[in-house]
Amino acid sequence: MGYSFDWSVIGQAAPYLFAEGMRFSLTLTALSAVMGLALGTLLAVARLSPRRLIAWPAGIYVNTLRSVPLLLVIFWFYFLVPYVGAWLTGASRPVAVGAFKSAVITFTLFEAAYFCEIMRAGIQSIARGQSAAAQALGLTHWQSLRHIVLPQAVRNMMPALVTRLIILFQDTSLVYVLSLTDFLGAAAKVGQRDGRLVEMYLFVAFVYMVICSAASQGVRLLEQRKAVIR
Template identity: 30%
Template sequence: MEFKTSNIQRLSNPTAYWFSVAGFVALMLFCIGAVYYATYAVDYQWRWFKVPKYFVYHETIKLYADGNGEVSKIVRKDKMADLVIKYDDAGEETYTVPKDSYSDTLNEGDFITAGDLLSEYPGGLKAGLISVGLWITLKISMVATILGILLGIIGGVARVSNTPVLKWSAITYVEIIRGSPLLVQIMIAYFVLGTTVNKILMMHGFAKLNSEWYGIAALAVFTGAYVVEIVRAGIESIHPGQVEAARSAGMTYFQCMYHIILPQALKTILPPLAGQFINLIKDSSLLGMISIRELTKATREGITTSLQTFELWILCAILYLLMTFTLSMFVQYLERRTATK
């Protein structure tokens, strides 16, 4: 009796497997070579050695005179020195600096003008531009994800409710948010909502909210609208008989959702949730339009000052890939955990 072999079985033998691996390696080498040739064609000079300073660098502290005046006295100690400056308008000011950090030509009785360099010395390690942008992106994405989940779950439960005020409000929210561009929503959140809220806060003696909070709000509301539909689909995938059984046992609608339906729906909604939150991390790059120094804006600023276009954009893409890949692996771990329960 002759058995037929499928194409998948033919590819499962070791020879075909290693040919497939070789093909993948060749494809990656081709892509890398294409990028290198493109840079060679435009006569680009790679400067990867300058990239580490965008993560961390040694800060150089420079101390300038605040106004016109004279050096009243210089008190030298073991490793430090006190520069006592007598300003014409502001009185005396004492600056404690390392002993070897000020110029030998700076002596007692010398006249100085505003902006003169008094001392220059190395400081400690400081986070670079890319590190700051990466941290802001992670912080904003994390907070917006949590708020988006809360909005999505509340909206999803309201979406399948039979109460008109809940169901119609959820439908209106979803249709308005999904029907308009995220960039427009960010602008409205910052310039319209932000201006109004900050004026009200200042009228009552409170400090203004940072622009990051309006960016987080815009991302959370935008993501929440998509999570509403994901949660709705997950809830509707559960057999309606379970809702009827829970209600018959004396549970309220929200108790039924919390204890019976949502835990089961979690297995269904995890994969699309992962895709939505991966998009949220990438969508955070739009917050640079309202002067939030997230990763993409930090990269643009670095390119403007250094002209390292290829290095910094490639680095930016790798960092986004690391964030999204980590989130994807975490969600797959959650899927495996929930599948075993």
């Protein structure tokens, strides 16, 4: 017996899918990207430090998180963060963190490991002579890093950063394990309610394909622009 498609369910559910699901996915992506990039930059600077007591812990952190599946990390932090919070605050019971805060913490810490390697590669792509010249002009190490090295490094690694953002946006769908309503989760709820999972999943796949394809095209344009500048 053939399946009878009913595409009208998409038009009816679209306001809910984008107002609730897509907004959640974009919010989680933005928060995780901003905080993960900040933490990743600090980790990259730490990994490049000549002091082993600084470089080794950062390297262990990055290599550990990069070798563990994200889904497993989500479970770890969802169940462990409340107990860690209780230990830090001295509370007698686990601290109520909440699924959303736990997801933000998880994605931030996980993505920081990948942003760290991107930032480290970008910093190492800048000739050391520029840092030496900056220090000869009287700039401190941090001033030369902030004003000379990082601006050029960010330009060099922009395609890689955008690519990582695309992956981060796709990975936000994993929050379904925490019963959070992202774009995919919202579509699943509507599909189960109306008995139209096939239509909803096809629509979700199409939306993800359009967004990620547009972002990928942006990456190619950035790479072309970078090649022209060089």
